Amino acid sequence: xxxxxxxxxxxxIALAIVAASRLIPNDYFFSAAYTVLQFIILATAWNILxxxxxxxxxxxxxxxxTGAYSTVFLYKALHAPLIVMIVTGTLAAGLLGxxxxxxxxxxxxxxxxxxxxxxxxxxxTFVVNWDYVGGARGAYILQPRDIPFGLPRYIxxxxxxxxxxxxxxxxxxxxxxxxxxxxxxxxIRDDEVAAECAxxxxxxxxxxxxxxxxxxxGMAGTTxxxxxxYVEPSAAFNLSYAVNSIAMPLIGGMMSxxxxxxxxxxxxxxxxxxxxxxxxxxNLLIVGVLLVxxxxxxxxxxxxxxxxxxxxxx
Amino acid sequence: xxxxxxxxxxxxxxxxxxxGGFTALDKVDxxxxxxxRLGLIGPNGSGKSTxxxxxxxTLRNEEGGIRFEGRDIGKxxxxxxxxxxxxxxxxxxxxxxxxxxxxxxxxxxxxxxxQHEKLSKSHITDEAxxxxxxxGLGDKVHAMSGGLTQVxxxxxxxARAMAAKPKLLISDEAMAGLSASEVDDILVLLSGLRxxxxxxxxxxxxxxxxxxxxxxxxxxxxxxxxADGDPQxxxxxxxVVTAYLGQ
Numbered sequence: 001x002x003x004x005x006x007x008x009x010x011x012x013i014a015l016a017i018v019a020a021s022r023l024i025p026n027d028y029f030f031s032a033a034y035t036v037l038q039f040i041i042l043a044t045a046w047n048i049l050x051x052x053x054x055x056x057x058x059x060x061x062x063x064x065x066t067g068a069y070s071t072v073f074l075y076k077a078l079h080a081p082l083i084v085m086i087v088t089g090t091l092a093a094g095l096l097g098x099x100x101x102x103x104x105x106x107x108x109x110x111x112x113x114x115x116x117x118x119x120x121x122x123x124x125t126f127v128v129n130w131d132y133v134g135g136a137r138g139a140y141i142l143q144p145r146d147i148p149f150g151l152p153r154y155i156x157x158x159x160x161x162x163x164x165x166x167x168x169x170x171x172x173x174x175x176x177x178x179x180x181x182x183x184x185x186x187x188i189r190d191d192e193v194a195a196e197c198a199x200x201x202x203x204x205x206x207x208x209x210x211x212x213x214x215x216x217x218g219m220a221g222t223t224x225x226x227x228x229x230y231v232e233p234s235a236a237f238n239l240s241y242a243v244n245s246i247a248m249p250l251i252g253g254m255m256s257x258x259x260x261x262x263x264x265x266x267x268x269x270x271x272x273x274x275x276x277x278x279x280x281x282x283n284l285l286i287v288g289v290l291l292v293x294x295x296x297x298x299x300x301x302x303x304x305x306x307x308x309x310x311x312x313x314x
Numbered sequence: 315x316x317x318x319x320x321x322x323x324x325x326x327x328x329x330x331x332x333x334g335g336f337t338a339l340d341k342v343d344x345x346x347x348x349x350x351r352l353g354l355i356g357p358n359g360s361g362k363s364t365x366x367x368x369x370x371x372t373l374r375n376e377e378g379g380i381r382f383e384g385r386d387i388g389k390x391x392x393x394x395x396x397x398x399x400x401x402x403x404x405x406x407x408x409x410x411x412x413x414x415x416x417x418x419x420x421x422x423x424x425x426x427x428x429q430h431e432k433l434s435k436s437h438i439t440d441e442a443x444x445x446x447x448x449x450g451l452g453d454k455v456h457a458m459s460g461g462l463t464q465v466x467x468x469x470x471x472x473a474r475a476m477a478a479k480p481k482l483l484i485s486d487e488a489m490a491g492l493s494a495s496e497v498d499d500i501l502v503l504l505s506g507l508r509x510x511x512x513x514x515x516x517x518x519x520x521x522x523x524x525x526x527x528x529x530x531x532x533x534x535x536x537x538x539x540x541a542d543g544d545p546q547x548x549x550x551x552x553x554v555v556t557a558y559l560g561q
Binding site: 180183184186187189190191193194195196197198199200201202203255 | 372392397401402404408409410411412413417422426427429474477
């Protein structure tokens with residue numbers, strides 16, 4: 001399928017989902033689905049740098065929080081409309097991604113991962129000490145009273161925005177994967193020196209990959225302040241974002257755009273169910289257990305397992 | 315035209331490379347003319363691979379200059395040198411392990427060869443298949459490159475360098491571990507490149523191959539070039555014999 005056809009299909013399906021969701025009377029569905037969709041975007045975005053390019057980013061929370069806090073800033077400063085906040089937050093996180101892209105110049109493997117983790121800690125400290133956006137106390141973000149498109153509640157709008165952003169993230173990820181750039185990224189992942197010697201402009205591709213990955217993670221965070229109505233640094237920089245955005249592609253499969261979606265839907269849904277039925281404290285434990293199970297039984301994720309099974313059948 | 319033939323393709327002038335206090339290359343000069351077949355020999359640790367790394371751009375030399383077709387490439391990143399027509403293979407094979415053998419060749423064809431030649435999509439596949447046929451990997455086109463045998467990986471290394479459509483190909487020990495008949499196959503292949511006007515620097519320990527293939531042989535010992543000239547003359551050079559066999 002061509003990129004244009006896929007984009008058309010993805011947006012059509014997204015709009016259909018949005019329209020169909022209006023029939024659902026239960027508000028809880030929207031807030032649960034919002035979280036799962038948010039994780040699909042995070043996992044998809046992480047996979048562009050982590051899965052396609054082979055650079056493990058442990059600082060997903062930093063990008064997510066950049067999106068969230070850019071919204072907080074615009075709310076305080078301008079009371080800007082939601083769409084402006086989404087675009088600005090995406091661009092801001094993209095810039096951060098650009099900076100991380102330059103880190104890959106000198107840092108590989110574990111050292112790159114540690115550097116991204118450190119980046120999250122530095123940004124966290126910065127936000128904690130930045131009074132204008134609430135500092136350590138956090139900030140209240142009030143949902144606007146008039147809701148566009150005749151939607152009954154604000155969560156419906158946030159959910160709809162999230163559905164469309166998810167479609168966008170998937171379109172971008174798939175387009176990169178199937179393009180010449182995607183093949184270059186795969187070469188970098190397999191062997192960076194050999195890729196460079198085969199004519200692949202490795203630095204430029206890595207910077208591109210880190211920028212797009214960061215921008216999409218930031219995009220997922222832009223609506224977060226409205227979703228919770230209250231943001232504090234420890235929520236926006238929560239470790240669970242970093243852990244989940246790594247675990248989901250790992251469980252789903254990192255070689256294609258489908259893997260992170262499967263991983264995020266599976267893990268995200270299980271976490272939502274457990275949160276309601278057992279307790280929210282179990283969330284990360286479940287991620288950990290599933291990770292151990294998958295790393296030992298299906299090291300290439302669900303998609304890798306399916307792929308191997310199909311090859312055996314042939 | 316006569317000028318173009320006499321003009322050196324690659325000029326290495328006084329290249330020095332240090333790793334901390336250790337001088338791996340000490341003011342090495344080397345010239346390769348278009349279409350020439352140069353053998354580069356020397357004992358283990360003499361700096362052959364370091365020289366290749368400096369020429370191809372994966373290492374930066376501290377002193378000295380490298381010119382390719384009269385153009386200073388000393389500060390160019392490796393991928394641009396490959397695009398200019400300077401390709402290499404690796405001593406320790408570095409396949410793109412998650413890709414098929416065919417896709418391995420598509421990378422240099424798309425990223426390097428297409429920079430100076432018009433190649434359509436179907437053309438790229440044809441070209442890749444043609445090269446794989448030449449190196450004897452024609453029946454493993456769709457195999458995953460990570461699962462190849464060491465011997466096949468060496469052939470893939472060579473094929474991938476050829477796919478960049480270079481003017482100068484540096485083959486870094488492509489023949490280590492190959493059987494006598496396989497060595498002959500590769501020799502035929504590398505000699506065939508000459509017909510296409512491609513110059514080759516062959517780094518090799520298989521002396522029979524070096525002597526058969528090279529028009530000229532250069533010898534590196536402990537980071538210095540101690541001989542450079544006719545293969546027979548170099549083989550009889552006392553200094554070279556001493557370096558290899560000891561006093």
